[in-house]
Amino acid sequence: MAKRENLAIILVIAVTVLTTAGIFAYKAVSERDEVILLAQSPDQGNWTPQVVRLDRGRETAVVIRNVDVVSHGFYAPALNIVIKEIKAGEVKELSLTIDEPGEYPFYCVVWCSDLHMLMRGVILVR
Numbered sequence: 001m002a003k004r005e006n007l008a009i010i011l012v013i014a015v016t017v018l019t020t021a022g023i024f025a026y027k028a029v030s031e032r033d034e035v036i037l038l039a040q041s042p043d044q045g046n047w048t049p050q051v052v053r054l055d056r057g058r059e060t061a062v063v064i065r066n067v068d069v070v071s072h073g074f075y076a077p078a079l080n081i082v083i084k085e086i087k088a089g090e091v092k093e094l095s096l097t098i099d100e101p102g103e104y105p106f107y108c109v110v111w112c113s114d115l116h117m118l119m120r121g122v123i124l125v126r
Helices: 002-030
Strands: 033-039 051-054 060-066 072-076 081-086 091-096 102-107 120-125
Touching: 033 051, 060 081, 081 091
Parallel strands: 033 060, 051 120
Antiparallel strands: 060 091, 072 081, 072 102, 102 120
């Protein structure tokens, strides 16, 4: 009887450990990364961060939050991405999977201040 109880305990522990490990492994493989990109006029902080680092071939959600009092836009010409306007307080999300390593510049496309031309950043894919 003791052997059966020990075997049952070992099986319960093994199933619990393997199930937990499987859940964590699945989440690590299936979940996409997320980057939060803040938009502010250059005199108020510019894009934060100005360099967005992504892993090649990995799906990433880019959440753009306009934390300013004026509208902004987002344009990454090499990736063919345009968000014409992100109003003050608004949040836009895009999903990116970039297979080629490199530097991909992005810009604001809505005149936001006298320093508008300085509102730029880069997506760095490694």
